[in-house]
Amino acid sequence: MATWNLLGTATVSGTSTTAITFSSIDQSYKDLCIIGSLTDVTGSSGYAPITWLMKTAAGGAMSLGGGYMEMSYNSLTPSSTQFASASSTISYINSADSTSGNSPIYFYCYDYSSTTVAKNFYLFHGTTGRSPYLAASSFRMHKWLFNDGSNSPLGTIDVRTSQANLQAGSTLSLYGIEG
Amino acid sequence: MADYEVIASGSVDASAPVTINITSIPGTFKHLLFSLNSASTLSSGSYSDLLIMRFNGDTGSNYNRARQYKYDSASGAGTQDRGEDSSMGVAFTRIPTRHSGQSTKSFAHTNICIPAYSDTVFTKGVLIDHLNPYSYNFPTTGQASGIGSFIGVGGWNNTAAITSIQISSYEGLVTGTSGCGFAVNTSYVLSGLA
Numbered sequence: 001m002a003t004w005n006l007l008g009t010a011t012v013s014g015t016s017t018t019a020i021t022f023s024s025i026d027q028s029y030k031d032l033c034i035i036g037s038l039t040d041v042t043g044s045s046g047y048a049p050i051t052w053l054m055k056t057a058a059g060g061a062m063s064l065g066g067g068y069m070e071m072s073y074n075s076l077t078p079s080s081t082q083f084a085s086a087s088s089t090i091s092y093i094n095s096a097d098s099t100s101g102n103s104p105i106y107f108y109c110y111d112y113s114s115t116t117v118a119k120n121f122y123l124f125h126g127t128t129g130r131s132p133y134l135a136a137s138s139f140r141m142h143k144w145l146f147n148d149g150s151n152s153p154l155g156t157i158d159v160r161t162s163q164a165n166l167q168a169g170s171t172l173s174l175y176g177i178e179g
Numbered sequence: 180m181a182d183y184e185v186i187a188s189g190s191v192d193a194s195a196p197v198t199i200n201i202t203s204i205p206g207t208f209k210h211l212l213f214s215l216n217s218a219s220t221l222s223s224g225s226y227s228d229l230l231i232m233r234f235n236g237d238t239g240s241n242y243n244r245a246r247q248y249k250y251d252s253a254s255g256a257g258t259q260d261r262g263e264d265s266s267m268g269v270a271f272t273r274i275p276t277r278h279s280g281q282s283t284k285s286f287a288h289t290n291i292c293i294p295a296y297s298d299t300v301f302t303k304g305v306l307i308d309h310l311n312p313y314s315y316n317f318p319t320t321g322q323a324s325g326i327g328s329f330i331g332v333g334g335w336n337n338t339a340a341i342t343s344i345q346i347s348s349y350e351g352l353v354t355g356t357s358g359c360g361f362a363v364n365t366s367y368v369l370s371g372l373a
Binding site: 106168 | 181182183209210243245246247256257258259292293294295298300301302303304305306308330331332333334336372373
């Protein structure tokens with residue numbers, strides 16, 4: 001029976017934290033999961049971009065390809081986007097300057113420690129709160145699937161705001177799941 | 180405390196309860212995962228019922244949601260919308276019924292992630308992933324081929340720790356349709372993550 005094991009929790013205090021980084025990730029599990037919620041201290045139109053940077057256990061950057069389904073502010077039609085190659089991906093979180101909510105996040109990676117299986121990353125997240133919806137301009141929801149085809153084990157996950165800093169109370173938990 | 184524990188689980192009998200009420204959720208975990216397999220006993224009128232998910236017994240207009248969905252077999256783009264200041268909770272999505280001619284084997288499946296449920300810093304946000312069964316066409320016949328897909332993000336405008344969850348049938352609770360509630364074998368599992 002698969003069991004979940006907490007590998008680490010990072011909770012932001014103060015107003016000067018730019019990133020949450022899980023490095024030297026324990027390679028003794030099969031899958032990884034990250035659950036949490038994030039908010040930026042400032043942003044544009046009520047949301048702020050964050051980047052997800054993956055590195056191999058050896059420290060090299062991964063080459064990520066993939067795509068996402070998106071629901072964004074005033075559009076009534078769902079959209080999707082794909083990209084062939086990037087070193088990081090961008091998603092969006094609430095910004096505390098103009099919204100009252102936070103951004104729930106669920107991330108899952110199968111076979112992250114394998115040396116024979118390409119890495120698939122699933123990411124589901126969105127912005128919440130009363131003000132983003134009323135503003136009709138600042139809510140976002142993304143469902144991503146991206147991958148790195150090198151078969152290299154995943155060693156570092158860096159979640160970094162490119163807007164300002166993360167709001168105190170922002171938190172991410174990393175779990176290792178036994179096969 | 181293990182890093183992953185089942186906090187509560189259960190299934191519905193033939194009494195068709197309007198609400199599944201999970202109470203006394205301990206604050207000792209960090210995140211919650213909720214899994215629900217559900218259908219409604221609604222037997223006439225609409226071919227679908229709606230889920231309502233509320234927290235801590237709050238029936239006020241304190242919920243918001245954004246969702247993408249497609250519930251029929253027709254090709255083409257789905258729909259997305261948003262709602263704010265709603266009393267209908269965060270998981271406002273369709274589930275199959277026991278309308279005349281409907282299979283009693285049809286259940287919708289819902290996974291809900293509730294990060295930082297025990298924190299008191301931010302208002303609460305949830306992620307909802309929901310599928311209706313094959314051969315269930317909302318809202319016209321309930322029987323055409325197709326599968327209903329729904330993903331959504333919801334929020335509760337309250338920073339309090341979540342201590343109870345109420346899952347309700349819209350037709351039973353709001354419309355007040357007599358005898359309408361969750362169908363027998365509707366089941367759920369609530370898990371806590373350290």
